Amino acid sequence: MFGVGASVHSIERHLSTSINYGTTQPMEWETAESLVYYPDALARMAERVAQIQRGEAGELAWMVEHPPLYTAGTSTKPADFLGGTDFPVYETGRGGQYTYHGPGQRVVYLMLDLKQRAAARETAPDLRAYVKNLECWIIRTLAEFGVEAFTRDGRIGVWVSTAVGEAKIAALGVRVQKWVTSHGIAINVNPDLSHYAGIVPCGIREFGVTSLAALGVNATMEEVDAVLRTQFAVVFAETAALHDVHL
Numbered sequence: 001m002f003g004v005g006a007s008v009h010s011i012e013r014h015l016s017t018s019i020n021y022g023t024t025q026p027m028e029w030e031t032a033e034s035l036v037y038y039p040d041a042l043a044r045m046a047e048r049v050a051q052i053q054r055g056e057a058g059e060l061a062w063m064v065e066h067p068p069l070y071t072a073g074t075s076t077k078p079a080d081f082l083g084g085t086d087f088p089v090y091e092t093g094r095g096g097q098y099t100y101h102g103p104g105q106r107v108v109y110l111m112l113d114l115k116q117r118a119a120a121r122e123t124a125p126d127l128r129a130y131v132k133n134l135e136c137w138i139i140r141t142l143a144e145f146g147v148e149a150f151t152r153d154g155r156i157g158v159w160v161s162t163a164v165g166e167a168k169i170a171a172l173g174v175r176v177q178k179w180v181t182s183h184g185i186a187i188n189v190n191p192d193l194s195h196y197a198g199i200v201p202c203g204i205r206e207f208g209v210t211s212l213a214a215l216g217v218n219a220t221m222e223e224v225d226a227v228l229r230t231q232f233a234v235v236f237a238e239t240a241a242l243h244d245v246h247l
Contacts, residue, residue, distance in 0.1 A: 025058030029229060035103065036064040038090050045182040048111045052180045062109040063225055068102040068195050073173055080200035087198060094173035094183040096156060098199040104191035106224055108184045115179035125179050133235050134185055138170045140231040145217045160210060167210040188212065189224050
């Protein structure tokens, strides 16, 4: 969420797969092998959202890692930017406040047609239910690695208990245009947690951040990806037929 610019086309996809979740076109899964420049991610998401709205493309889950950077959501407070690093800061159309992206963090950008999905179930599209599903997806994924995660009222994101208190292990931010989503989730697998020092993550000063690695879970990104895909099918659909197409 690459179709513009030479740097976009230079990103390699090592696996593309299709899953049918009851929508008119199969959902695609892509994994970027190279770090993705954040403006390219924004351009890709905007392009794909427009294609889905026009009926020219199916849904997409795009799994990426970024070089170190900060993003500012629509509720960002200037006081929550602490500085002290040379990481770029990007304004973004998603909800939320400041967050960090960088190597070792799995970001999944989701471009889903909530209206079409709801129509398939003969219900109305529900943004709150979608956000709850994202949280459930993260929690179920972490559980597969023996990590008990949870949400807290008034605190966006997904949290775990540590020896020094509760800490955030995953973030989510959503944008919806004509019921087509963009942005998505970010799970800390093994990032450099010191990079969070330049911001107050999500505007929450009282609690820290953690990762699977900091919790003693030595999971590879490939292992996390496999569980994410399995648990997506559980949370967002009762069954899903999966077939791989190697490019």
